[in-house]
Amino acid sequence: MSQILIVEDEDRIASFIEKGLRSAGFTSERAATGRDGYHLAMTGDFDLVILDLGLPDEDGLDVLERLRGSGNDLPVIILTARTSIDDTVRSLEGGADDYLGKPFRFEELIARVRLRLRREAPTADSMVLSQGGVELDLRSRQASVDGVEVDLSAREFALAEAFLSNPGRALSREQLLSRVWGYDFDPGSNVVDVYVRYLRGKLGAERIETVRGVGYRFVANRRQA
Known part of the structure; x- marks a missing residue:
């Protein structure tokens, strides 16, 4: 069973994602700050990260940069209200595997999660x-x-x-x-x-x-x- 890390400071959204992932057969853990998210991602206990950009202590792009700078290649899906072309390009060029804007539909998020996990461990x-x-x-x-x-x-x-x-x-x-x-x-x-x-x-x-x-x-x- 894949373990997903949710780095999101809005409790309502994080709870919604967590509940939906559970019903889709995944386990998950939440972090409300970039610092906590980074340290959890570095433990090696997770298969994918869902990362918000607007975190209270630091920008999600900085978290992504630190992850990639440390050699961590964990799949990262950016999930954010910031949907400008500049933010999208910076995220993808910075090493994000996917980018999804808020508001979002859960079936699209879960499809993207499965796609990234399948690329890591393909099973028909x-x-x-x-x-x-x-x-x-x-x-x-x-x-x-x-x-x-x-x-x-x-x-x-x-x-x-x-x-x-x-x-x-x-x-x-x-x-x-x-x-x-x-x-x-x-x-x-x-x-x-x-x-x-x-x-x-x-x-x-x-x-x-x-x-x-x-x-x-x-x-x-x-x-x-």
Whole structure:
């Protein structure tokens, strides 16, 4: 299981990233300052760093420079509200592996995390999720049910990915909202129910079970009537 270091001083965003990474099968640790982030990154305990630029004690670019200057080649994804061309170029030229602006959607962040980790340790199997006759190719973004390709929108695919990554586990509407729609979601929205209905129509209603008072669960081994 890959361990991700989150260097982010905004607690709401850091908590959102941490929760989303956990639901995607990663473990993580947080640092709220550049100093702490640098020292943790140098321990060798992590597989990737998600790094903010606007840290309270120093600029994230300085943290990146120190990491690369010390010979640390840990994959680094910059995640920041600073989205100017100058900041992007400086980050990439300074050794960042990727750059993502805020606000962001979690499915895009997790795709970039997986891409960078795959380049470090490529495994074809890790890019295909298969449960109960449903298969998702995370590389091509294609889906199939019992060997027949089905057309999923980007949101439907992200929702299906959340379910197939957690077979048999009850996922709350809040978890699904934060994972698929991002940290600016409206907790009163019924968008999850709407998209679950869409997904049931394409994957089979029997595969997504309603868990009363909680949310939904993907049932991989349920037989059709």
